[in-house]
Amino acid sequence: MPSGRAGALRALPWLGPSLVLIAAIVAFPVGYMVWTSTRDLSAYGQDRGSAGLANYRNLFDIAELGSVLLHTVIWVFCVVVVTLLLSAALAQFLNKDFPGRTAVRMAILVPWAASVVMTTTIFYYMLDPDVGIANRFLVDIGLLDRGYGFTKQPVPAFLVAMGVAVFVSIPFTTYTILAGLQGIPAEIGEAGRVDGASPWQRYRYLTLPQLRPAIAVATIINIINVFNSLPILQVITGSIAGFSADTTTTLTFKLIRQNQQIDTAAAMSVLNFGLIVVIIAIYVKVIKPTRQVDG
DSSP states (O other), X not given: OOOHHHHHHHHHHHHHXXXXXXIIIIIHHHHHHHHHTTEEEXXXXXXXXXXXXXXXXXXXXXXXXHXXXXXXXXXXXXXXXXXXXXXXXXXXXXXXXXXTHHHHHHHHTHHHHSOHHHHHHHHHHHTOTTTOHHHHHHHHTTSOSSOOOTTTSHHHHHHHHHHHHHHHHHHHHHHHHHHHHHTSOHHHHHHHHHTTOOHHHHIIIIIHHHTHHHHHHHHHHHHHXXXXXXXXXXXXXXXXXXXXXXXXXXXXXXXXXXXXOHHHHHHHHHHHHHHHHHHHHHHHHHHOTTXXXXX
């Protein structure tokens, strides 16, 4: 048996291209982002020299940063959890054989295939207090006396953005869990049925453990996507003054677009990246998606 070092050297020619690709598309951008966060940049991106940790101090001097971080945690947790629950139920339904199943499966892809900006804009105008069809419907059936500004106030707008984020996240999550379901041998469920287990018991103790890897993939991808979801929040909450409906991603955008603080925005990006890594690391540590399922 070759030593570990000799084996690594022999594998290097095969792993080399992948390592170079990872360095090019992951390591270099991250390193450059961290380096940028320590520079003194003008509003036009001109590098005026080292700033040390001044950009991070400027970032933590923002009075609303604590509430923005809280919004971010609420945003990511609620959207990901609701998406997983609805997608798990939908995947279970689509895994059954029924007339028109193929058409229904294709229809599920529509929110995913459509432009996120366009989908969000449709919801935005549907809820417009003056011309929105949803508001008009609520007035016509007597639930509202007049159109309500769902997208004009921080809390309702934030909730609407969550709903849109769930809507556009369901297709990918559903198909990921559905792929996991179709990889589970039918004999497992049949054995539980023979032993007298109820449908919920079969799902809880037999199906769900087998779905751990698929759910983990869906969760991690959703955490990353939702954390960095600028289009939805920008369209729904972008016109609301201040930071009352912002997450760390929209705060970064405002630092660049409105305040022209590119260097502080770079520091916010580093903080954002660190938060994502920590959250995913905690999730992997707690859930252990690669752990073998007991037989």
